[in-house]
Amino acid sequence: MSRVIRWGLLSAGNIVSQFARDFSVVENAVIHAVAARNGENARAFAREHGIANAYEGYEALLADPEIDAIYIGTPHNLHFEHAKVALEHGKAVLCEKPMTVTPQECEQLQSVAEHRGGYLMEAMWTYFLPPVQKALRWVQEGRIGRVCHIKADFGYPQFPYDSKKRVYDASLAGGCLLEMGVYPVALAWLFMQQDPTDIQVMARFAPNGVEDDLSVLFNYPESVAILGTSFRCKLQNWAYIIGDEGYIAIPDFWRAREASLHVLDDRVDHFVDERATDGFHYEAQAMTNDLLAGRAGSSVVTARDSLAIQRQMAMIREAFADDA
Known part of the structure; x- marks a missing residue:
């Protein structure tokens, strides 16, 4: 080149x-x-x-x-x-x-x-990180069997509250769903590649009505995803892809540097990205x-991926809109 x-x-x-x-x-x-x-x-x-x-x-x-x-x-x-x-x-x-x-x-x-x-x-960027790509290959290779559960959350406290702060400013599309919730939604889509058949959402709101804490349940025909995001507290920020024969744990999945493959209580494989960058x-x-x-276009983050993530975040917004 x-x-x-x-x-x-x-x-x-x-x-x-x-x-x-x-x-x-x-x-x-x-x-x-x-x-x-x-x-x-x-x-x-x-x-x-x-x-x-x-x-x-x-x-x-x-x-x-x-x-x-x-x-x-x-x-x-x-x-x-x-x-x-x-x-x-x-x-x-x-x-x-x-x-x-x-x-x-x-x-x-x-x-x-x-x-x-x-x-x-x-x-x-999460889709390109080597530990996430490795986890995806483990699933595709059948190493955890059929995916039954996905758990992923991403949250950091955004204090003090200020309606003019970008993350809270409704005029700037503020709120924890777009700011942080996009990560767990995108992670669930990456491993499921389908929309949920129905969803449940428990939402909390900042004084100006912007959502600042969400717990989301995606129900699929044969599995579930439990997702969370928050401006109120530091969440674990890990992802778990759980199958009927094992599970994968990805610490700080949004900026992942490692992934582990487990069968019951034993870690059977471990991948570490030794990069010097973020x-x-x-x-x-x-x-x-x-x-x-x-x-x-990209084969890693496709047009289909981006539209699916937007569609699922819209489903979440619709589920909590009446509670705001």
Whole structure:
């Protein structure tokens, strides 16, 4: 591969900084520019991460003919708008999760990508982590038998409460479902590849009516998934995929560094990812490779995956909407 994929970063927020740090190990790619609404923030970000170009505002970034791919790390409610305009500028798009805030937006965005022949991928970095991929192979190889239960949660306290804080701000699509609940929902979809036949949700709410604690039960024809997310407390943040012949445990599954395979009380296999990074480089490398190979989309986080995750989060919202 002789060509280098040139990336642009749309936003200079915290998650974009993590992405930029990990990018140093991505091969055949370079971060060409970063853009932020505040020009000084963009320039400071560029200095910190050794990026050659910094833009005030996003239009200059999108219009830069040197850029092949755009990574979007803005608030959830802006993802649709920013991804759409990036695709319209002919850029490949890696958009932070959740890629949109409704299934309808997701479908529209995917339609734009298809119409323009563009590359669009949701930045569900967890799917690319080697321990999660190893767990998926163990299941596919039949090493835990038939999947009976999935348990996954993700929660961190978000104190003090402030209705203007991004995670609580309803105008910015705040709430624990989109902010953190997307991880356990995505994990359940990865291993089940089907919608639940029915769901039960127990919800708690912040003073402004935004959900800040959810317990969710997905009922499938032959199995169940018990999922949780919270702004009120630190949850265990592990995932368990439990079959009738064994189970898999993934500590801190959303940023997984290891996975263990158990039969009854015995650990029979163990995988550890010895990476020196947080793990964002896996998705960046995969997308870079896709672009260099001329592939139309990702085989790891597909359009079907992103739409299913949106659809299931909409089901959860509908289940607790009347209680808000």
